[in-house]
Amino acid sequence: MTDGLALAGTLLVLGVTLAVAVARPPYLPEAVAACAGGVLLVLVGAIGLSRASDALRALGPTIGFLAAMLLIADGCRREGLFDAMGALMARGSGGSPQRLLAFVFVIAAVITAVLSLDATIVLLTPVVFVTAARMRTSAKPQVYACAHLANSASLLLPVSNLTNLLAFHASKLSFLHFGALMALPTIAAVGVEWIVFRRFFAADLERPRRAGARPARPELPRFAVAVLAFTLTGFALSSVVGIEPVWFAAAGAAAISIPALARRTTTPVVLARAAEPGFLIFVLGLGVIVQAASVNGLDTAVRAVLPTGASLGDLLMIAALSAIFANLVNNLPATLMLVPVTAAAGTGPALATLIGVNVGPNLTYVGSLATLLWRRVLRTEDTDIELGEFLRLGALTVPAALLAATVLLWLALKV
């Protein structure tokens, strides 16, 4: 097979797999499509069996890490952490929509950083919605804040976003070093969101404070908080003690799941579903497909387009191009394609890629233009969203957040 033909074939398989993941036809799960695509590419010789198994082996620890973090997040839900967050917001805001937004910002940023963006979107957002409804205040700024911070605050730690886990594995950074370099960029991105949100939703937020009975003091689930604290401490000390962070994640997942199994508050089937095996398989299949595209020339193409230096201009260009790319094809495939190239170029380019692929999706509320267009074609329920308003919010926050975060990353790298 000629190189050009092989590249075109692999890109076609990649495109079909992503189309299935976006369109979600009921008869074809995306995990099946991704596996079939990977197997097909091996069978036609677009990628050798050994290269494919290398790709799987390289992704293995990341997938294990992801599964452990999903189990920890689910355990925190079971223990009542998210309900406690709702009670904390309700009590802390004292009936003021602005203070509620401040609480949502802080809590969504912390949950995203520690338990990943998925936890914020899947587990925290409904709690925020209920809190706003009970307070009789507009849920709109609060829900938009969850959606935006799930992306913007997901820069901080390797566990905050699957994209970070992929880059973390490819880079030679320790967990703590990663967090230290990304701390200022995260603060910058969240700060930009805060400034824009306060103005953008001024009409919703400048409502009089509603007096009412003060909600009860929330009871933090001590066990879940202790497990989280133990896991995070393990992550931080991993390079010192010479144990891979994934083992601390596994220990945390076991610590929060096994007692629940013993108490029968959960079952093995429920736990297995919480770890989302379909999603893990999808990521593995996608990894093989992207690897096939890379070895057939995509790598060279990415190298030709992305700068690989660590000057401020280079980092800004990498962040901007990564953001555009993430919006075109969704940030997971974008990361799989870009990170091998930028991680080889060094820490700065790898982290600038993450700023782009993590903050960029806020331009479209559904993760990518492809998804957005498809949802509009289907005329699904989210046509209730005023598209113009959402895109304006994205246009106001994303370029500024990318710029601020990348400049601060550049400064952090200088220190």
Add this chain to the structure above:
Amino acid sequence: MRALVWINEDTWEATVAEAAEFLPGDAEITLLHVTSTEPEAVARAARRGLLGRHPPPPATPETLREISEQAASELLAEARTRLRRPATLRARRGRVEREVVAAAEHVDVLVLARDGDRERLGPRSLASATRFVIDHAPCRVLLIWPDTAPALTTLPPPPPGPPPPQSACGRG
């Protein structure tokens, strides 16, 4: 007289009080609340944006829709208690401004409150949905201030007028 009283979370007490005061005793009153479906749609869309993920359904039995419907029916019930007059309760969902206009078809008067800047007189005292409703209402409208109306001193100074006429025509 058929009267439609549109209430929302921020101004419902004042709206209901004014409706009780100004609507004639024989008016057939309907209290209307419209829930914007946008926050639910944003939450759902963000979930769909997680490529490849199918998180298990939330453990809480209530969907976001049920939560907002319950909040709306509680608000309407409280409003009727405060009105102290018989009233029909109507809860609608969707784009707020369009739902209110649609509900105002075949009524004689729509009662609603200013819901923007309450500090000064002017166009900012109407938020965009309320402005749309007033602009498109298919009936008479009773527009109230939720608190006391701001003083006339909050008016901006008048724009500079045209130069005074030069000729002396009309005199004498």
